[in-house]
């Protein structure tokens with residue numbers, strides 16, 4: 125494997141902590157629950173995109189880029205972390221956000237503004253459809269823009285999660301724990317694909333369960349297709365010699381609720397239990413839903429007493445403030 129030779133821009137603080145959620149485990153009466161704190165990566169409130177951006181922006185700088193462009197939803201954590209990375213490197217950052225300019229900015233959008241990003245409103249095009257036009261415009265102005273892919277999910281982004289699993293492996297070796305399951309939010313595919321490749325490379329036998337956040341993948345691909353294709357291309361990109369197929373992919377689609385970003389009773393319960401029993405804040409879009417999935421699977425008896433489950437906290441808490449109306453008691 126050659127990923128250590130890839131250009132990389134340090135942006136976060138690693139390794140992120142791993143610890144047990146003993147109160148929540150006791151409350152639910154099922155397996156031991158552990159958590160991997162990628163909400164603590166340190167880049168402007170942290171999150172899983174910090175890892176991906178180290179490799180992606182490493183590439184951008186090696187290519188001589190002087191401007192970053194990326195896209196996402198109005199409360200995108202990916203966009204906020206890209207804006208923070210750009211600020212730390214003193215690169216202009218253009219964000220193409222779905223929807224239209226709200227009367228007042230909150231949550232991640234407020235942070236995007238504080239971090240100095242230039243925001244372009246894209247209406248229904250929340251997955252970066254407008255990027256080529258903006259890129260063209262910047263080129264015509266003599267800039268060298270670099271497009272950070274949607275959700276940071278390309279081979280470089282996924283590579284950071286191959287490495288994250290190696291990071292976890294040395295932590296669990298030191299702690300002398302073995303997990304039976306790893307559970308995480310799966311949305312644009314990079315986290316999931318990287319973990320799949322990492323698991324194969326390290327020859328681990330824990331089960332990786334992605335909780336699907338969105339009912340849809342991209343315009344032309346389903347989410348499972350997207351994840352598997354990225355896992356295959358990442359395994360090739362890193363010259364791992366690992367073949368990846370459908371049997372490597374577990375994506376649970378039972379917890380997508382009323383759709384992307386729509387908070388239901390399950391997300392509310394997961395956010396509230398994790399806050400009250402562990403003092404840990406989840407987010408309303410991704411980790412709240414993924415934890416709802418974990419709780420649901422424990423209640424269904426899928427994860428059993430005596431087993432150990434790791435919940436990968438991928439960040440996102442700034443979006444809580446943008447959902448204040450729905451989350452208030």
Ligand SMILES: *Cc1c(COP(=O)(O)O)cnc(C)c1O
Nearest residue numbers: 201311312313315410438439440
């Ligand atoms: C982006 C994001 C995810 C999903 O990661 P993908 O690699 O896009 O699947 C999960 N949680 C949070 C908080 C995120 O911002």
